[in-house]
Amino acid sequence: MKVVYLALLVLVPGIAYGHTVDSVGEYRVEIGWLNSPVVSGETNALEFLASPxxxxxxxxxxxxxxxxxxxxxxVKIQLVYKNETITLPLxxxxxxxxxxxxxxxxxxxxxYQANILGTINDTPINLSMHPPxxxxxxFVEFPEPSDLELEQYIDEQRALAEDIRNLQRSVDGLGAPLAGIEYAGIGAGIIGIGMAAVALTRSKKS
Structure with missing residues (x-):
């Protein structure tokens, strides 16, 4: 069994860019992403082609x-990522x-690994193929990554916390202590910044 990886754009009729070609019995099979380049978090599809x-x-x-x-x-496609699998109907x-x-x-x-399972006419197929x-x-978002809104929220919370601190300094200068509700506002602002920062860090790691 010989596998052909079409990683470069070649001008060959009948072959799609970024697809992988293999054979089983008397049949040629081809697999790849329907939309290229494929990026995480966007709906796409695995394309499967079969011919003699x-x-x-x-x-x-x-x-x-x-x-x-x-x-x-x-024929079904079993998509594998590390230890997770899902079976996709065609x-x-x-x-x-x-x-x-x-x-x-x-x-x-x-x-990802795509396992092609089933039969083509009377020929069993059990192939492991690897789309791009x-x-x-x-890496491909424009003009700003999707974390922009979260970063803006963090900046706004920091600005709010700074305003509260300035208010505290002004009140301290007048010799009047802050009431409990003002301290609660400062604490809530700091907590909000912390939660948003954690969410941003997790989103960038995923």
Missing amino acids: LEPGLELEEQVFKDGIEGLRKT SAVHNSPGRYYAAVNPTVSGF KVAERA
């Missing part, structure tokens, strides 16, 4: 043509025989 192998050609010379219909109920692409997709939202960046890496969402 053309006799006399090496795997890297094979192209998708004469796609095989009727695999929606006989949907047929309208007016494009042999092309299928399985919708999924990859929430974490990194490498899922990129971290922040």
Whole structure:
């Protein structure tokens, strides 16, 4: 069994950019992300293509043509990330025989494994294939990363806490102590900053 990784954009008819090609029995199978580049946190889909192998050609010379219909109920994709798995049903692409997709939202960046399970006509299929890496969402966001609102909230809370401290200094200058409710306001502001900072740190690590 020979696997072809199409990591570079090549001008070969019938082959999609960033897809992986393999074979099982007399069939050529191809898998990849429907939308590229694929980033975490965005709805995407794994694209699956199946077609007969053309006799006399090496795997890297094979192209998708004469796609095989009727695999929606006989083939499934098991998507694996580290120790977590999910089984995704296939949907047929309208007016494009042999092309299928399985919708999924990859929430974490990194490498995923796609296990192709089932049968193509009477041929059992149990292949482990590897679509291109899922990129971290922040790397391609524009003009600002999605954490901008949280960072702005932290800045606002810090400004509010500073205003309360200035008020405290003014009151202290007049010789009048702050009431308990003012101290509670200061404490709430500090707690708010801490909670927002923790949330921001966790979001950047995920």
